[in-house]
Amino acid sequence: MLTEAHRQLLQALMGLGVVEAERARKLQRLACEAHRVPQEQLDTFIGTINMQLRPLSMEIRKGLAEEDGRPHYAVVNLAENGITQLASDYAENELELFKKTMDLILSSENGFASSTAILNLADQVKPKKMKKVEAEQLLQSLVQSKWLQEKEGEYTLSIRSILELEQYIFRHYPDMAHKCHFCHSLCIQSQICEDCGTAVHLHCLARYFRTQAEPRCPHCKQFWPHRVPGPVAHGPLQNHRLLRGQVVVPEVLQRWAEKVRNGRLALHGGDHREVPLDLLQQGAKTRRVLLSLGSEACKALLRDPFHCPWMTAIQSQKEDLEREGEPF
Ligand SMILES: [Zn+2]
Ligand SMILES: [Zn+2]
Structure with missing residues (x-):
């Protein structure tokens, strides 16, 4: 049975098209509070909605965003031709x-x-x-x-x-569409083994390689020929187990984080909500504003420290500081 709270969440999701899991959880909490419905696990709650939706050829489906592996929910159409929603909007x-x-x-x-x-x-x-x-x-x-x-x-x-x-x-697109070796869903931004053709999401691969001594194909065990994807860029820094050869920038950032904690330094940027590092402690006394890092810049940095244009900016800031006699 759908309660008013279920209906409210469904309506919100339909209006938004797709939402990040964190936001879906907030919407669920609001709906449950508004209608005095006891709150349960989000997936259970959505399961109840889906039982009512499926006869209408619809479903709330969960999946991970390719760029960072964050979970999202979307209301999808299960109709046979599959492109119904777009066809009605365009x-x-x-x-x-x-x-x-x-x-x-x-x-x-x-x-x-x-x-x-x-x-x-x-x-x-x-x-x-x-x-x-x-x-x-x-x-x-x-x-x-x-x-x-x-x-x-x-x-x-x-x-x-x-x-x-x-x-x-x-x-x-039977010849072009790849299924991820790990999560078995469609992967668009992927790396593909040159020996056996195994395809893997960048975020699935990053997670896998964190537990491996060497980058080898998860299927045929041949040496992985591509640049190993960096750690998924969200969550506090201490949660990242960094890949070999990619620790330079995060290490530098960790030292910055130390200084921020001591109130000796502040970083500031446009959108702090998604800044992956636990840097922006409120009320920290600012000695020097070093660099303006928005969430995109932080993600870019962690994704590809060596090729990110921000690296140049950091290098020059570092040299400035060293010239002024402050050890970095
Ligand atoms: Zn995957
Ligand atoms: Zn392979």
């Missing part, structure tokens, strides 16, 4: 451009399609060509409604698309 030619974007993403090596490549296809869509500016607006709208994710002018499928379109993609 015109035929817009849907076609989305499909062409999906072709580019799935046939790419890294799971991304450049905006230039997508916009170049705008005048090939049927039944009505799209102007570049219309295609740009469409991309924006797809990002806003969380079907696509944009990173530095490149587009990939977001967790909402992956949850909703997984079956569709496996059926329509």
